[in-house]
Amino acid sequence: MVDSPSQGNRIKFMSITQSPHTFTAPQTQEAPWARWVLTGLALAFLSLFLLLPLAAVFSEALKKGWEVYLAAITEPDALAAIQLTLTAAAIAIPLNLIFGIAAAWAIAKFEFRGKSILISLIDLPFSVSPVVAGLIYMLIFGLQGWLGPWLREHDISIIFAVPGIVLATIFVTVPFIARELIPLMQAQGTEEEEAAIILGASGWQTLWYITLPNIKWGLLYGTILCNARAMGEFGAVSVVSGHIRGLTNTLSLHVEILYNEYNFVAAFAVASLLALLALVTLALKTFVESRVAQKISR
Amino acid sequence: MSKHKHHSVLPGFNLALGFTLLYLSLVVLIPLSAAFIHTAKLTWPEFWNTVTAPRVVASYRLTFGASFAAAVVNAFFGLLVAWVLVRYPFPGKRLVDALIDLPFALPTSVAGITLTAIYVGNGWIGQYLEPLGIKVAFTPIGVFVALTFIGLPFVVRTVQPVLEDIEKELEEAAAMLGATRWQTFRRIIFPTILPALTTGFALAFARAIGEYGSVIFIAGNIPMVSEITPLLIITKLEQYDYTGATAIAVVMLIISFVLLLIINLLQWWIRHRKAIA
Numbered sequence: 118m119v120d121s122p123s124q125g126n127r128i129k130f131m132s133i134t135q136s137p138h139t140f141t142a143p144q145t146q147e148a149p150w151a152r153w154v155l156t157g158l159a160l161a162f163l164s165l166f167l168l169l170p171l172a173a174v175f176s177e178a179l180k181k182g183w184e185v186y187l188a189a190i191t192e193p194d195a196l197a198a199i200q201l202t203l204t205a206a207a208i209a210i211p212l213n214l215i216f217g218i219a220a221a222w223a224i225a226k227f228e229f230r231g232k233s234i235l236i237s238l239i240d241l242p243f244s245v246s247p248v249v250a251g252l253i254y255m256l257i258f259g260l261q262g263w264l265g266p267w268l269r270e271h272d273i274s275i276i277f278a279v280p281g282i283v284l285a286t287i288f289v290t291v292p293f294i295a296r297e298l299i300p301l302m303q304a305q306g307t308e309e310e311e312a313a314i315i316l317g318a319s320g321w322q323t324l325w326y327i328t329l330p331n332i333k334w335g336l337l338y339g340t341i342l343c344n345a346r347a348m349g350e351f352g353a354v355s356v357v358s359g360h361i362r363g364l365t366n367t368l369s370l371h372v373e374i375l376y377n378e379y380n381f382v383a384a385f386a387v388a389s390l391l392a393l394l395a396l397v398t399l400a401l402k403t404f405v406e407s408r409v410a411q412k413i414s415r
Numbered sequence: 416m417s418k419h420k421h422h423s424v425l426p427g428f429n430l431a432l433g434f435t436l437l438y439l440s441l442v443v444l445i446p447l448s449a450a451f452i453h454t455a456k457l458t459w460p461e462f463w464n465t466v467t468a469p470r471v472v473a474s475y476r477l478t479f480g481a482s483f484a485a486a487v488v489n490a491f492f493g494l495l496v497a498w499v500l501v502r503y504p505f506p507g508k509r510l511v512d513a514l515i516d517l518p519f520a521l522p523t524s525v526a527g528i529t530l531t532a533i534y535v536g537n538g539w540i541g542q543y544l545e546p547l548g549i550k551v552a553f554t555p556i557g558v559f560v561a562l563t564f565i566g567l568p569f570v571v572r573t574v575q576p577v578l579e580d581i582e583k584e585l586e587e588a589a590a591m592l593g594a595t596r597w598q599t600f601r602r603i604i605f606p607t608i609l610p611a612l613t614t615g616f617a618l619a620f621a622r623a624i625g626e627y628g629s630v631i632f633i634a635g636n637i638p639m640v641s642e643i644t645p646l647l648i649i650t651k652l653e654q655y656d657y658t659g660a661t662a663i664a665v666v667m668l669i670i671s672f673v674l675l676l677i678i679n680l681l682q683w684w685i686r687h688r689k690a691i692a
Contacts, residue, residue, distance in 0.1 A: 159499040223431035246625025248645040253446040320426035349522030351628035369522040388525040395520035403513040
């Protein structure tokens with residue numbers, strides 16, 4: 118594998134290794150200066166692209182002091198946006214949770230043809246542009262859409278109304294919980310469930326007492342990620358929302374409206390709420406990951 | 416379908432699979448098919464003229480060019496960040512590791528207005544770039560910056576676990592045989608992480624192509640210059656040109672499906688390698 122290992126090179130390698138492990142572990146570390154340079158470069162890149170934007174959100178939000186900040190996040194339109202964001206997430210997450218458990222049960226516990234195609238189909242919403250996700254719901258529920266005339270006759274509005282926002286949110290968050298549960302349940306196998314069934318437990322009892330306790334951290338992990346996306350989605354809900362203030366504005370849409378009105382401080386104040394949500398998400402995610410790691414190492 | 420039950424004693428297969436398929440069909444598959452069915456109303460020349468109009472082609476060029484450039488930068492720095500996180504100890508490492516996923520967790524509109532604020536003429540970075548004649552906000556470079564932010568976690572998160580799994584013995588053997596660190600990296604480590612690196616690159620690229628929220632604030636959205644394809648779809652929708660919007664959406668969908676296929680093949684490649692090793 119290695120070309121022309123010169124004697125001189127090897128001697129140099131041995132002589133600069135000063136650790137007591139010289140004989141068992143040869144040089145597999147870069148020189149200290151190289152480590153410093155690489156670490157410095159990596160941290161500089163991350164500071165530029167992660168830390169700086171994070172600091173900028175809060176700095177811009179607090180530019181005119183706490184009073185302006187608090188006023189911006191407690192005005193009626195902002196509160197309505199918070200409420201709608203929470204509502205959409207509260208509907209989308211439980212539905213995708215049930216879907217995730219059902220999909221993982223079918224895929225992880227049974228063998229059937231077309232399984233890998235099904236797994237790819239579940240991942241599909243990840244590769245669809247959010248704008249296209251919003252558009253396809255317009256084609257079905259919009260005025261010119263398949264169900265448009267029928268919906269209008271029955272006085273039901275989906276597009277430019279709350280149901281459209283909920284549907285778009287569900288679409289973009291479909292894969293999150295399923296894709297955490299499928300590999301986890303595949304790794305756990307079927308022995309425990311089979312034992313429960315043979316000992317006389319019903320299917321639902323097995324799911325409730327055996328499977329769910331085994332996957333609870335994966336379930337929580339998927340839910341955290343699903344929630345972050347559900348509350349933060351912008352492109353898909355932007356298409357179906359119609360941007361009616363106080364009615365069909367989620368938090369991330371409200372940020373856009375305030376920004377386009379040159380109300381920058383208020384826009385960043387609302388944005389800072391979403392940035393806080395992102396930070397809480399990352400903290401919870403790291404915590405759950407450490408729990409999962411502990412479980413595996415035990 | 417004869418493999419169905421696979422002599423399993425577990426119940427609930429029909430219910431679970433039935434619900435999965437029903438839910439996926441209602442939420443994902445039927446709505447997606449609506450785009451293709453709607454476009455079928457167009458004749459082939461009508462479709463072709465819509466999706467190859469000069470303004471549309473300019474938007475493809477920007478979208479794919481900026482996405483590619485952003486994915487390349489992310490491949491390089493993502494590998495560097497993954498390497499540093501796996502191999503070198505430094506204070507605050509856990510915090511940095513957790514922060515990598517910020518672009519996944521931060522809503523795209525927040526990312527968009529924040530990056531714009533940083534790169535405009537009087538922004539934290541913009542004020543130093545503008546005197547040098549470099550304009551970032553409201554130019555194609557701004558699109559590239561936003562897409563780099565959005566794609567940052569992909570390469571790090573695909574390469575990191577593979578780097579962690581590399582056996583030290585191989586590197587020790589290479590060093591014993593007289594290889595320099597650079598030779599070991601090029602000949603031993605890099606080939607091992609190449610599939611993961613390519614997957615991360617493809618994921619970042621695929622995500623960037625569809626991205627909307629973080630880009631529209633910083634792009635300036637000038638037709639033919641800094642207008643991305645997803646924005647063009649929205650513009651057409653706002654003009655009630657549903658058919659034109661859908662035709663462009665179908666082009667994007669087909670490209671996404673091809674990319675998804677490539678990513679799946681890459682992942683198969685990784686698993687295959689692991690099985691051999």
